[in-house]
Amino acid sequence: MWAIVWFVxxxxxxxxxxxxxxxDTGPGEFVREINAKEGGKNYLSLxxxxxxxxxxxGTVFGFGDPDSVFEIVCGSMSAFFLVVILVSLxxxxxxxxxxxxxxVEWRRRRRRERxxxxxxxxDTSRMGPEERPSxxxxxxxxxx
Numbered sequence: 837m838w839a840i841v842w843f844v845x846x847x848x849x850x851x852x853x854x855x856x857x858x859x860d861t862g863p864g865e866f867v868r869e870i871n872a873k874e875g876g877k878n879y880l881s882l883x884x885x886x887x888x889x890x891x892x893x894g895t896v897f898g899f900g901d902p903d904s905v906f907e908i909v910c911g912s913m914s915a916f917f918l919v920v921i922l923v924s925l926x927x928x929x930x931x932x933x934x935x936x937x938x939x940v941e942w943r944r945r946r947r948r949e950r951x952x953x954x955x956x957x958x959d960t961s962r963m964g965p966e967e968r969p970s971x972x973x974x975x976x977x978x979x980x
Contacts, residue, residue, distance in 0.1 A: 839898020842891045849888025856880050857936050860943060868936055881934040882924030890917040 856867040857880065871880050893914035896907050932938045 839895050842898065843895040846888045846890075846892035846895065849884060849891065853880065853884040853888060856884075857939055860940065868940075871936075876925075877927070877935075878924045878930060880936050881930050883921055886917045886920040886924060890914050890921065893917065 852867055855861070855864040856871060858864075868880075876883075893910045896910040900907060
């Protein structure tokens, strides 16, 4: 029974982290707002995913033989992520790409660049021939 609870907790934790880090949807914005009010600077970067992965790898202890190689490996991974949780509680700065704000700005910048390249032909096509650069002007009968 407890293994199922830990598994669900781990999956929900990874969904929470994924929404905050990698989406611009309403739920993603909501999670980032919650973190801005309640969480520390490194919470979404390290603590949330490490907690979820600790519970997922710890789920294995609810099933099977404690002497199996699979449980030893999963237990080692769970212990590693426990250490990551402890390190995440220290106020150390992380690389910029580990923070959700960086991911939000990166997605916005990519979206602006994509829209600029997609709409560049539309903008020049709406200009009159005299307003376009000479390289983009259609050939006129006077040029012949």
